[in-house]
Amino acid sequence: DQSADLPERVSENIRSFKAAHPGEQHVLFGEAELSEFIAAHFDAEVLSAFRTLRPYTYKADLAKYCLLYERGGVYADLSYEFLRGVPREKGRLSVFRDLLSSTPWDTSLGVVAAPMRHRAMAKAIELVCANVKREYYGPTALCPTGPTLFGKAIAMTCDPEDLIVGEAVRLTLPTGEGEPAQKPSHCLQHAKELVAIKRKRGGGPVSELGIG
Numbered sequence: 001d002q003s004a005d006l007p008e009r010v011s012e013n014i015r016s017f018k019a020a021h022p023g024e025q026h027v028l029f030g031e032a033e034l035s036e037f038i039a040a041h042f043d044a045e046v047l048s049a050f051r052t053l054r055p056y057t058y059k060a061d062l063a064k065y066c067l068l069y070e071r072g073g074v075y076a077d078l079s080y081e082f083l084r085g086v087p088r089e090k091g092r093l094s095v096f097r098d099l100l101s102s103t104p105w106d107t108s109l110g111v112v113a114a115p116m117r118h119r120a121m122a123k124a125i126e127l128v129c130a131n132v133k134r135e136y137y138g139p140t141a142l143c144p145t146g147p148t149l150f151g152k153a154i155a156m157t158c159d160p161e162d163l164i165v166g167e168a169v170r171l172t173l174p175t176g177e178g179e180p181a182q183k184p185s186h187c188l189q190h191a192k193e194l195v196a197i198k199r200k201r202g203g204g205p206v207s208e209l210g211i212g
Contacts, residue, residue, distance in 0.1 A: 006078075009199060010078050012081065013078055013079065013080060013081045013082075013199060014026065014078070016081045016082040016083075017074075017076055017080070017082050019082070020082035020083070020084055020085040020086075021074055021082075021085050021086070024073065024074060025073075029063070029067070031056070031059070034050070034059070034060075034063040034066075034067075035047070035050060035051070037063075037066065037067070037070075038050050038062075038063065038066050041066065041070045042066060042125070045129050046062070046066065046125060046129060048132075049062060049128055049129045049132040049133075050062050050063065050066075052132050053128075053132060053144075053145065057145075057146075058144060058145045058146075061109055061128070061145035061146050061149075061150075062125065062128045062145055064109055064112070065121045065124040065125045065128065065150075066121075066125060068112060068114045068118070068121050069114075069116070069117060069118065069121035069122055069125065070116070070117075071116060072114055072115050072116035072117075072118070073113065073114070074086050074088075074111070074112070074113045075111065075112045075113075075114075076110070076111045076196070077109075077110045077111070077198075079110070079198050079199055079200035080110060080111055080188070080196040080197065080198055080199070081196060081197045081198075081199050082195065082196045083194045083195060083196065083197070084193065084194070084195055085195075086111060086113045086190075086195060087164050087166070087190050087191075087195075088113050088164065089164060090115070091115055091162075092115075092162055092163060092164050093112075093113070093114050093115070093118055093120055093154070093158060093162060093163050093164070094112065094113035094114070094163075094164040094165075094166075095107050095108065095112055095150075095154065095163065095164070095165060095166070096108040096110075096111060096165070096166040096167055096168050096188045096190075096195075097165065097166070097167040097168060098142075098147040098151070098168055099168035099169065099170065099186060100142065100147065102139065102140040102142050102143065102147075102148050103148050103151065103152075105148070105151030105152060105154070105155050106142060106147040106148050106150075106151050107147050107150045107151035107154055108147055108168050108188070109146055109147055109150055110168075110188070110198065111188055111195070111196055113164075119157040119158075120150075120153050120154045120157045120158055121153075122157075123153040123156055123157045124149060124150055124153035127149050127152065127153055128144070128145050128149065131143075131144045131145070131149070132144075164190070165190075166188055166189055166190030166191075166195060167188070167189060167190075168186060168187070168188055169186075169187050169188075169189055170184040170185065170186060170187070171184060171185055171187045171194075172184050172185070173185050173187075173197070185197055185198065186198035
């Protein structure tokens with residue numbers, strides 16, 4: 001069990017992912033495994049970009065595109081607890097409009113489902129490599145590799161019928177009797193139904209999940 005040595009909060013999130021996506025193989029990747037995967041499946045430019053990118057979140061963004069391009073399936077950050085599966089249809093890309101908007105097309109990278117070899121992933125990889133080559137950082141941290149770039153790649157390669165689109169929202173979730181009121185939580189929803197709840201604040205550190 002890959003989640004055996006992880007903090008309980010993370011293990012619970014993984015269990016919720018598996019329950020919401022029965023039949024899917026679940027794989028965890030560390031930095032070394034990601035580097036090996038990219039070296040095995042992509043050219044030297046992509047591997048060089050992965051090794052060059054700082055901070056690690058930028059590396060992780062490029063790795064997400066590479067994994068989804070080569071393998072397809074569902075990607076989810078460890079911070080998400082799932083209430084139901086990501087809505088999917090054959091040949092379509094499932095995404096969520098981002099909560100933090102630096103542009104009208106910002107698209108969350110926290111949870112994504114894609115067919116293998118999807119053109120939006122290929123375009124995202126191309127754009128990341130171009131940004132690394134020209135040392136482009138943009139006006140916000142979302143621009144070089146993240147939601148701004150991902151949304152741009154989708155807009156350049158997809159028509160509306162190619163997509164299943166949900167949205168990131170802030171919701172105040174109900175509490176049990178006698179429990180203190182909660183602050184609004186970052187959630188993902190599709191057709192007004194909750195799909196997942198982020199158990200980490202915004203761009204907060206992974207230490208909030210018990211990861212050192």
